[in-house]
Amino acid sequence: MLAITGVTLSTESTAVAAVLGERGAPGQGDPYFPLSGNGGYTTRHYDLDLAYDPATRRLDGDAEITARASQGLKTFDLDLSGLTVHAVRVDGRTARWTRTGQELVITPRKALRRGETFRVEVSYGGVPENVTDPDGSPDGWISTDDGAFVAGEPQGAMSWFPSDSHPKDKASYTFRITVPTGYTAVANGVLTSQRSKGGRTTFGWHQAEPMAAYLATATIGKFDVQRYTTASGIPVYNAVDPREATAAAPALAQIPAILDWETKLFGPYPFAAAGAIVDHAPDVGYALETQTRPVYDRAPDVGTVVHETAHQWYGDSVSLTSWQDIWLNEGFATYAEWLWDEQHGEQSAQARFDGYYARPATSSLWAFPTADPGTGANIFASPVYTRGAMTLQELRTAVGDAHFFTILKSWAGSHRYGHGTTAEFITLSEKVSGKDLGPLFHTWLYTAGKPAQP
Numbered sequence: 001m002l003a004i005t006g007v008t009l010s011t012e013s014t015a016v017a018a019v020l021g022e023r024g025a026p027g028q029g030d031p032y033f034p035l036s037g038n039g040g041y042t043t044r045h046y047d048l049d050l051a052y053d054p055a056t057r058r059l060d061g062d063a064e065i066t067a068r069a070s071q072g073l074k075t076f077d078l079d080l081s082g083l084t085v086h087a088v089r090v091d092g093r094t095a096r097w098t099r100t101g102q103e104l105v106i107t108p109r110k111a112l113r114r115g116e117t118f119r120v121e122v123s124y125g126g127v128p129e130n131v132t133d134p135d136g137s138p139d140g141w142i143s144t145d146d147g148a149f150v151a152g153e154p155q156g157a158m159s160w161f162p163s164d165s166h167p168k169d170k171a172s173y174t175f176r177i178t179v180p181t182g183y184t185a186v187a188n189g190v191l192t193s194q195r196s197k198g199g200r201t202t203f204g205w206h207q208a209e210p211m212a213a214y215l216a217t218a219t220i221g222k223f224d225v226q227r228y229t230t231a232s233g234i235p236v237y238n239a240v241d242p243r244e245a246t247a248a249a250p251a252l253a254q255i256p257a258i259l260d261w262e263t264k265l266f267g268p269y270p271f272a273a274a275g276a277i278v279d280h281a282p283d284v285g286y287a288l289e290t291q292t293r294p295v296y297d298r299a300p301d302v303g304t305v306v307h308e309t310a311h312q313w314y315g316d317s318v319s320l321t322s323w324q325d326i327w328l329n330e331g332f333a334t335y336a337e338w339l340w341d342e343q344h345g346e347q348s349a350q351a352r353f354d355g356y357y358a359r360p361a362t363s364s365l366w367a368f369p370t371a372d373p374g375t376g377a378n379i380f381a382s383p384v385y386t387r388g389a390m391t392l393q394e395l396r397t398a399v400g401d402a403h404f405f406t407i408l409k410s411w412a413g414s415h416r417y418g419h420g421t422t423a424e425f426i427t428l429s430e431k432v433s434g435k436d437l438g439p440l441f442h443t444w445l446y447t448a449g450k451p452a453q454p
Contacts, residue, residue, distance in 0.1 A: 024076040028166040032323045032376040037166025038077040041067045051178040060125035073112040079158035079165040080104040083126040122162045134377035147220035149281040151288035157213035167319045170210035178202040184223040186239045217290040230256040241280040247299035248278045267409045270317035291316045303337045310336035318415040331388020353393040361450040371445035391444040399433035
């Protein structure tokens with residue numbers, strides 16, 4: 001049974017509704033976040049026109065979403081939490097809508113045919129409230145003392161724009177963000193325009209490559225901006241809170257070297273731009289790999305920049321199919337940190353592995369299987385990050401460096417702009433190495449407790 005804010009639908013009745021061309025499913029069926037995303041269509045493009053006033057913390061938005069129906073639809077959902085909806089139109093015609101929890105349920109005047117491309121316009125506004133994740137951390141639109149820190153993993157996109165918010169559905173994005181002059185609004189992709197009039201400045205951004213909704217940002221503050229192009233031709237845009245500038249400078253100066261180094265290991269950089277947003281948001285407690293331009297709650301160290309940049313390949317370009325596979329994001333980015341240290345004269349990856357393996361069987365590191373954390377509360381815990389990286393070191397030891405680094409580059413290349421699963425990664429690893437790796441992955445990914453000495 002699937003509970004939807006007081007309404008209970010059986011999976012059988014949901015399937016029948018889909019066949020009859022009625023309501024698209026209210027979620028993608030993710031085992032950890034069942035109402036994340038929506039069924040019945042796939043998005044193609046988001047056009048977000050936003051205005052934010054840091055003084056009142058009010059956000060006003062007009063979202064235009066281009067999508068394609070994957071079934072006949074009389075009614076479909078978008079994810080939107082809080083905020084007030086003023087109007088909804090489908091293909092230019094006023095549509096009926098209702099709110100049910102995080103679901104904005106839309107009924108167009110004319111049912112949509114399977115395969116039909118359609119356009120949804122939603123006008124909305126209010127004071128955004130961040131989403132509290134199962135582990136107690138906030139995500140989404142998080143107000144700061146001079147603007148907003150916007151980081152949406154795993155559920156926070158719905159706090160500031162209507163979307164199909166599961167990573168299975170990716171689209172291109174255009175942003176126009178208007179703020180009081182003197183503030184900077186930073187989003188994903190390439191800055192296309194910046195115009196001031198009447199005490200307001202509008203920043204235009206375009207993210208051409210497909211992006212999951214949780215990776216979108218519209219971070220706003222009083223930033224120092226640095227722009228340049230790397231020797232390899234990647235435009236970089238850094239926005240740094242002046243309070244963090246001195247501490248952040250050493251790590252940010254390494255961005256070109258990190259991009260070049262990771263390109264050699266993982267394959268061509270997958271996006272048209274790069275950079276960083278360094279905010280002063282000490283209560284947030286994390287950084288996020290927002291696509292093309294990671295957002296940091298404070299000045300990062302070099303290892304953190306290596307980690308978030310590695311996510312541009314593993315997590316952003318190659319996205320999850322299910323949140324239980326999040327080790328494919330976090331284990332890979334953590335292992336990138338280990339490789340950086342190893343190849344820059346510091347501790348080897350094997351030494352790092354050995355140090356963690358020395359932890360007792362009672363350590364939280366062994367608390368649950370890496371590739372099936374069990375609940376949404378566990379997806380950011382140490383078995384996903386550290387034991388995920390340890391799994392990659394075990395794979396490297398088993399297949400040798402030549403095969404291992406081929407696997408890393410092949411994974412990023414073969415799933416570029418798409419999605420991947422743990423099963424697909426295991427299949428690729430066995431194909432490249434010619435070895436039966438089932439026991440290794442079963443032990444390190446699917447078994448709780450401390451593995452026997454490798």
